[in-house]
Amino acid sequence: MIRNTRQRTAVNAVFDELEGFHSAQEVHARMRASGDSIGLSTVYRAVQALVDDGELDSIRTDAGEAIYRRCSTRHHHHLVCRSCGRTEEVEGPTVERWADRVAAEHGFVDVTHTLEIFGTCAACHSAGAPSADQPG
Amino acid sequence: MIRNTRQRTAVNAVFDELEGFHSAQEVHARMRASGDSIGLSTVYRAVQALVDDGELDSIRTDAGEAIYRRCSTRHHHHLVCRSCGRTEEVEGPTVERWADRVAAEHGFVDVTHTLEIFGTCAACHSAGAPSADQPG
DNA sequence: CCGTAGTCGACAACAGTTCTCACATGCTCC
DNA sequence: GGAGCATGTGAGAACTGTTGTCGACTACGG
Numbered sequence: 001m002i003r004n005t006r007q008r009t010a011v012n013a014v015f016d017e018l019e020g021f022h023s024a025q026e027v028h029a030r031m032r033a034s035g036d037s038i039g040l041s042t043v044y045r046a047v048q049a050l051v052d053d054g055e056l057d058s059i060r061t062d063a064g065e066a067i068y069r070r071c072s073t074r075h076h077h078h079l080v081c082r083s084c085g086r087t088e089e090v091e092g093p094t095v096e097r098w099a100d101r102v103a104a105e106h107g108f109v110d111v112t113h114t115l116e117i118f119g120t121c122a123a124c125h126s127a128g129a130p131s132a133d134q135p136g
Numbered sequence: 137m138i139r140n141t142r143q144r145t146a147v148n149a150v151f152d153e154l155e156g157f158h159s160a161q162e163v164h165a166r167m168r169a170s171g172d173s174i175g176l177s178t179v180y181r182a183v184q185a186l187v188d189d190g191e192l193d194s195i196r197t198d199a200g201e202a203i204y205r206r207c208s209t210r211h212h213h214h215l216v217c218r219s220c221g222r223t224e225e226v227e228g229p230t231v232e233r234w235a236d237r238v239a240a241e242h243g244f245v246d247v248t249h250t251l252e253i254f255g256t257c258a259a260c261h262s263a264g265a266p267s268a269d270q271p272g
Numbered sequence: 273c274c275g276t277a278g279t280c281g282a283c284a285a286c287a288g289t290t291c292t293c294a295c296a297t298g299c300t301c302c
Numbered sequence: 303g304g305a306g307c308a309t310g311t312g313a314g315a316a317c318t319g320t321t322g323t324c325g326a327c328t329a330c331g332g
Contacts, residue, residue, distance in 0.1 A: 003298050003309060025288075039312035044289065064200040064319075065288065079242055090238050098230045099253050106215055106224050107258030114198070115251040117235050122243030139278055139329055161319075175281035180320065200288075201319065 002049075007038050011046035015056060021067035021087065059116065077115045083124035090117070138185075143174050147182035151192060156214070156225075157203035195250045217257035226253070 014027050022030075028043040047068055050056040057071030059078060075096065079088040095115060103111040150163050158166075164179040183204055186192040192204045211232070215224040231251060239247040 001299075001309070005298070005310060007311070023288090037312095041290075041313080042311055045310080060196045060198065060200060062196065063287090064196060064202070066200070079239055079244060081244065082246075088242050090242070092234055092238065094234045095231055095251075098228055098234075099251075102226050102228065103215055103253050103255045106226070107261075108215060108217065108253075108255030109258075109261050111253060111255035113251065113253040115231075115235075115249065117239050117244075117247060117249040119239045119244030119247035122245075125243075125245050137278065137330080141279065141329070143280070159319085173281095177282085177321080178280055181279085199318090 007042050008046045008049070010036055010038065011043055012050060012055070015050070015068070015070040018070075021059070021069045023061075023065050023067045025065075027068075077117065079117045079119065081121035081124055082118045083120050086121050086123075143178050144182050144185070146172055146174065147179055148186060148191070151186070151204070151206040154206075156223075157195065157205045159197075159201050159203045161201075163204075193248075213251045213253065215253045215255065217255065217260055222257050222259075 010031060011027060014031060015022075018027075024043050024047050025040070027047065028038065028040050031038050031043070047056060047058075051058050051068065055070065056068045058066055058068045059080075060066055062082070076089045076091045077095070079090050080086070095113075099113045100111055103109075146167060147163060150167060151158075154163075160179050160183050161176070163183065164174065164176050167174050167179070183192060183194075187194050187204065191207060193207045194202055194204045196202055212225045212227045213231070215226050217223070228251075231249075235249040236247055239245075
């Protein structure tokens with residue numbers, strides 16, 4: 001059974017008023033700062049539960065930190081600027097279909113996928129270094 | 137000055153004979169197992185140097201571990217069975233084009249992407265658990 | 273062969289995350 | 303509205319991947 005606790009509600013509420021991606025630690029610090037008493041472990045648990053429920057969307061930063069954001073129930077992917085970290089949501093029925101088809105061709109079922117696109121956004125490109133490494 | 141040491145050469149060589157993504161720890165273990173004497177720190181340093189040189193491509197796993205692969209290998213994606221771990225390599229010009237296009241539409245340059253497909257392979261599906269969660 | 277500065281490697285330190293476990297509390301049943 | 307109890311909480315320890323430290327080592331130019 002899953003209980004509806006003060007802490008869980010509070011973490012959920014934090015993401016209501018926050019835009020963009022935020023780490024568990026950041027959420028914890030923010031809650032503490034605003035007078036909410038909550039443990040770090042609890043924040044991690046709550047956040048993971050929300051991800052499991054599909055309420056939050058999570059990705060990993062380049063530094064290995066997990067960051068979360070309220071996500072529309074709609075499936076989408078991220079276009080991340082590797083310089084400033086700016087993130088755009090993108091949707092691609094094309095990709096969804098492709099992934100499902102390819103998986104089906106190999107006999108896979110219960111298929112899901114993760115896709116992240118990394119690049120340098122226009123602002124960073126015109127502002128900053130003229131070139132970047134071209135991995136992959 | 138950058139020296140050409142036995143260790144650096146060895147790490148580089150490991151990626152010559154390895155396909156796909158591999159973690160620094162894995163490389164270290166593999167080298168040790170094959171009789172190479174090398175420190176973990178050195179592997180990390182070597183791998184990062186190779187990434188800086190554009191010889192290796194690095195991404196983060198969902199678990200927060202950094203994994204690396206030789207850049208020159210043909211770009212492809214993985215279809216992973218979440219039950220037995222079996223991995224198939226798949227290619228998709230469709231996806232490549234889609235990713236590039238979407239990124240371009242948002243003004244992003246120097247675009248790369250990561251894509252993993254997860255599912256239950258035919259063998260595991262017929263043999264085992266009837267259902268699985270449907271994350272993200 | 274020498275000098276030296278870049279490198280190595282064992283280990284410590286660090287950050288993010290997960291685990292532990294005694295205690296607290298939401299839910300269900302009455 | 304309670305009693306009972308499974309589930310949640312939270313402080314801190316433990317764990318994992320990664321980076322820093324620092325004395326010893328060694329590749330490389332001369």
